Amino acid sequence: MHGYDLDTTGIKFAKQNAADRGVAERVRFQVKDVAELSSKAKYDLAIVVEAVHDLSQPIEVLTAIRKILAPGACLIVADERVADTFTAPGDPVERIMYGFSMFACLPNGMADQPSVGTGTVMRASTLRDYAAKAGFKDVQVLPIEHQLLRFYRLTP
Ligand SMILES: C[S@@+](CC[C@H](N)C(=O)[O-])C[C@H]1O[C@@H](n2cnc3c(N)ncnc32)[C@H](O)[C@@H]1O
Structure with a gap:
């Protein structure tokens, strides 16, 4: 591993x-830097925990990960279980994630430029967009119950 x-x-x-x-x-x-992984290595499984929303260049990183997956392998992404769309007032998870975003994840992710500036509140639609642009054909939300995390399976 x-x-x-x-x-x-x-x-x-x-x-x-x-x-x-x-x-x-x-x-x-x-x-x-995961964006610089050699595509010669092949893995049966890749997992990114609590990090896609922090990436300044998520499409480049997800593309690099797709290229190291062996045939039949997939990428599991665990990221914040935020609402599907912005609503006001937000629920407690939205509120805490926006707090983290303003003071930690967003400025940190924008410290490296260029940056897409995702921030902690990465909605499922945003992850689907990054995955499609990185060449993944399918994104499934896995039926795993967790108060703060949502688990996605990205299939090349
Ligand atoms: C919120 S932390 C999560 C760390 C760890 N996965 C965990 O769950 O405790 C996000 C991490 O993404 C890392 N990161 C951001 N861009 C990266 C990149 N291009 N390659 C590798 N790591 C990166 C940061 O250094 C940071 O440690």
Whole structure:
């Protein structure tokens, strides 16, 4: 299993957690821009947790992931379970996600330019749009119950 992130501290913790649980030999964590993954490697499954809404260039990253998937493989995306459309007043999840967005995810995602400026409130329609532009043929919302996360299966 290979894990990638741009954040050196996050990768350090991932390595430490793997070592603490005795699986360090089976996993490799690396500081890397996922948009620059080599398409020579092929994976049976890719998972992006809580990160698509943070990406300054999500289409480039999703395209790079599609290219490393083996035939029959898919990408699972876990991202915020926000409403399908904006409504005011928003429910408690919308409110907390807009708070995170204004003070963390949106400015962070826009620090690297160019940036699409998604922010924490990434609606399912936005993910579907990014996935289609990245060459995925299908996006399914998986029937997994979770208060804050929605799980998507992206199929090339
Ligand atoms: C909200 S954090 C989630 C981190 C982790 N997946 C988790 O669930 O705890 C979003 C992460 O996306 C990473 N990120 C943003 N753009 C990236 C890119 N192009 N390649 C790799 N990681 C990226 C950031 O460094 C950040 O750690």
